[in-house]
Amino acid sequence: MLNENTQNAGQGKLCAALEKCGHYQKFRAALDKCEHYQKFKAYCVKVLALSNDSLEKTIAIAVALCLVCAVLVSMAAVALRPLQVNNKELDMKRNILDVAGLLTEGSDIDKAFAERIESKLVNLETGDYVDSMNADEYDQRKAAKDPAQSVAIPKDKDIAHIRVKAKVAKVFLVKEGGAIKSIILPINGYGLWSTLYGFLSLDPDGQTVQSINFYDQAETPGLGGEVVNPAWRALWKGKKVYAETDQPSLEKGLIEEADIGEPALSLIKGAVDNTKPGSEYQVDGLAGASLTSTGVTNLIRYWMSKEGFAPYLAKVRTVKGAKS
Helix, strand or coil: CHHHHHHHHHHHHHHHHHHHCHHHHHHHHHHHHCHHHHHHHHHHHHHHHCCCCCHHHHHHHHHHHHHHHHHHHHHHHHHHHHHHHHHHHHHHHHHHHHHCCCCCCCCCHHHHHHHHEEEEEEECCCCCECCCCCCCCCCHHHHHCCCCCEEECCCCCCCCCCCEEECEEEEEEEEECCEEEEEEEEEEEECCCCEEEEEEEECCCCCEEEEEEEEECCCCCCCHHHHHCHHHHHCCCCCECECECCECCCCCCCCCCCCCCCECCEEECCCCCCCCCCHHHEEECCCCCHHHHHHHHHHHHHHCCCCCCHHHHHHHHCCHHHEC
């Protein structure tokens, strides 16, 4: 009884507050003048007066319930969108810190990212930095879907099967005392079931791999999905991207002419024999996932070629100590 009285008192206060609200009074006045609202109100009274066995009453209440639920879901989606966007940005920063080897348990992601990571935009055609755009606000995946900010990839060069790419890419640099310690490049390409999105972290020489991380993929769990397995990711450390003069690529890349060497890094079937020449360009393939393995090889080869980051890495590599 006490709870009922308390509830009634609360409802009374709410009604009293609404009656004093000028906006509410204007809203009620506008409804009273609305012909459609008056017809709707009359219909509601008619429906509620019908028997509970009435088919019309059942349908009307079901439709009204669906409309109310739809409105509530829409309101929730709009209200929660800022939180979703923030969580997405936070997850992206976490993955970048992870591939850079800077992620520690319990650390402040935003603070660590702001202190250690610098975002830069790169013109993929020239390899030059783009200073006329805000790197923090730039979304490369959205840009790739915008015809004005993207370019179609010729079929004979699209070994990653992505069809289009953004003209400008967003890279991330880890610096100490003004010198680059890590270059983190966004990579993507098609596997078996999905497009894999990830990051490749390189030494300042633009040649030696530090780590790789795929943050968005839908490959088969336990097979192609092993691209996220920490043990497999650890196999990439120390591998070489480009064929050096004394070590030609074991498998020619798609680009015939490459002034700075062709991309040679690839996944192979089985385990790598580190005693054999060329093993520095090889990573163990994913067991039972040959198509995903081929997809990873292709996306690495594509993004490290002249079509991707080769022009940019050539310019970074020519600077002693990688100052920028």
